[in-house]
Amino acid sequence: MNHTHDATPPPRRGRAAAFNTPNRFERLHVLEDAAALEEDDLRQIQTEFLRDDSKSVLSKNDSPDVPFTYSINAYRGCEHGCIYCYARPSHEYLGFSAGLDFETRIVVKENAPRLLEKAFMKRSWEPQVVVVSGNTDPYQPVERKMELTRRCLEVCLKFGNPVGIITKNHLVTRDIDILSRLAEKNLVHVTISITSLRNDVINVMEPRTSRPARRLDAIRKLAEAGIPVGVNAAPLIPGLTDEELVPILEAAAEHGAGSAGYIVVRLPGPVKELFVDWIQREFPNRADKVLRRIRSIRNGELSDPRFGSRMRGDGEWADLLANVFKMTCRRLDLNRRTPLSTNHFQRPGEQLGLF
Numbered sequence: 001m002n003h004t005h006d007a008t009p010p011p012r013r014g015r016a017a018a019f020n021t022p023n024r025f026e027r028l029h030v031l032e033d034a035a036a037l038e039e040d041d042l043r044q045i046q047t048e049f050l051r052d053d054s055k056s057v058l059s060k061n062d063s064p065d066v067p068f069t070y071s072i073n074a075y076r077g078c079e080h081g082c083i084y085c086y087a088r089p090s091h092e093y094l095g096f097s098a099g100l101d102f103e104t105r106i107v108v109k110e111n112a113p114r115l116l117e118k119a120f121m122k123r124s125w126e127p128q129v130v131v132v133s134g135n136t137d138p139y140q141p142v143e144r145k146m147e148l149t150r151r152c153l154e155v156c157l158k159f160g161n162p163v164g165i166i167t168k169n170h171l172v173t174r175d176i177d178i179l180s181r182l183a184e185k186n187l188v189h190v191t192i193s194i195t196s197l198r199n200d201v202i203n204v205m206e207p208r209t210s211r212p213a214r215r216l217d218a219i220r221k222l223a224e225a226g227i228p229v230g231v232n233a234a235p236l237i238p239g240l241t242d243e244e245l246v247p248i249l250e251a252a253a254e255h256g257a258g259s260a261g262y263i264v265v266r267l268p269g270p271v272k273e274l275f276v277d278w279i280q281r282e283f284p285n286r287a288d289k290v291l292r293r294i295r296s297i298r299n300g301e302l303s304d305p306r307f308g309s310r311m312r313g314d315g316e317w318a319d320l321l322a323n324v325f326k327m328t329c330r331r332l333d334l335n336r337r338t339p340l341s342t343n344h345f346q347r348p349g350e351q352l353g354l355f
Contacts, residue, residue: 014207015045015104016083016278020097021270024089045104047079049142052107057115061134064307068164071134072116074148076107078136080168082195082206083278084235087135089269098270103208106142113151120159120347127345130156131164139169141208153178156187160344165190166232170210170218176225183227186341191261192219193232194248196241204282216255223256230259230337233325237265238293238313240279240286242321249328259337260329264313264321265294267303276302293317 058070077091081103088098096105109115119125132138138149156163157178165172165179165188172179172190182188196202197212210218222229231252236242249260267275280287291302297313298304304313312318329335 014204015100016081016205016207017099017103017274018277018281020099020101021273023092023095023097024269025092026095045100047103047142048105050105050107052076052109053111054109054115056119057109057112058119058130059134066134068129068131068134070128071131072112072138072152073133073135074109074112074138074146074152075133075136075140075142076109077102077105079103079106079140079142080137080206080209082168082209084205084237084265084267084271084275085136086266086268086271088271088274090135092270099274106140108142108146109148110146112148113155116152116155117158120155120161127159127161127342129162129164129340131166133166137167137169137209138165139167139171141169143169144171144174150175150178153182157182158348160185160187160346162187162340162342164188164340166193167191168193168195168206168209168215170214173218173221176221176227179222179227180225183225185344186338187344188227189259189337189340190222190227190229191232192222192229192252192257193234194252195233195235195237196244197247197251198244201241204278216251219252219257220255223258228259228337229257230261230334231257232261232263234261234263235265236262236321237290238297238317239290240283242293245321245324246328249325249332249334253332253334257334260325260332260334262321262325263311264297264318266305266310267294268305269303272302 057072059073061069061071076094088102091098091102094107132149132152143149153163153175179188192215194212194215195206199211202209202211219229233245233248236245245262279290294302297315297318304310312322
């Protein structure tokens with residue numbers, strides 16, 4: 001990996017993680033003098049961007065509780081810095097930490113659009129939904145400059161391949177021109193994740209994401225442009241944001257969302273340590289309640305990797321949440337989502353209709 005961009009100017013917003021957890025693949029770990037950096041120090045840590053020279057861009061998923069097979073991740077690591085992010089452990093494969101490194105050392109696949117086009121040109125490729133992105137946010141701040149997500153969408157439009165988008169960032173509205181053309185052929189669906197409607201929570205939990213009002217505005221603008229858009233109340237944090245499930249769904253429906261989903265927070269690997277430190281630091285009066293509630297739906301642990309339960313949890317609380325979600329979606333008509341089309345896929349020089 002090589003440096004591809006200078007570090008950004010001193011950030012206006014802070015960081016969620018306050019330290020680097022040990023990398024499970026490394027034998028040595030440097031211990032800091034202090035257990036965690038202070039907020040002023042965190043704000044001075046500049047983001048570093050590194051070049052990724054991968055030879056492929058499509059990631060294949062075989063998890064039975066994830067509703068897609070292929071995804072594109074043009075960025076590894078995410079400056080949004082969401083403390084609970086399940087993608088944090090993936091940074092360890094690059095030799096980094098799942099902690100501060102994940103949100104300050106971003107690896108960029110500058111050739112992602114070209115690699116996607118190369119994948120679609122292969123005779124072995126069968127047209128199907130590709131999700132942008134299944135790991136880190138495709139519209140994190142650096143996308144404003146790099147435009148890798150936009151260029152990948154242009155490739156999907158060129159080939160007529162359906163695409164799903166998951167993001168927390170209002171920047172998605174920049175690409176309404178492309179998304180509208182995809183929508184005309186039923187080739188796109190956008191999901192906006194909303195974890196809380198409270199700015200005070202978002203400020204410390206997801207420090208560099210779009211604020212709740214901006215996410216709702218993105219839903220409105222996409223819907224007005226005729227682009228299918230839904231909301232994902234995810235992740236819900238028991239004892240902290242779970243009480244907002246209904247208000248989130250109501251606000252999203254009011255702004256034009258046609259579908260909805262939800263996920264309960266899961267804390268794989270080093271994310272557990274980061275989350276515990278964060279909740280005790282930012283919400284000390286609620287910390288015990290939150291951790292106790294999470295353990296109550298995770299068989300006494302803070303994380304349960306079992307398929308079928310890892311997204312929803314087990315027990316009375318999990319069942320109650322599921323019922324509330326179903327009833328609210330029925331009341332708000334948040335079940336309007338149709339499968340995307342694969343009938344428009346066409347390689348350059350081929351006649352439409354061969355697939």
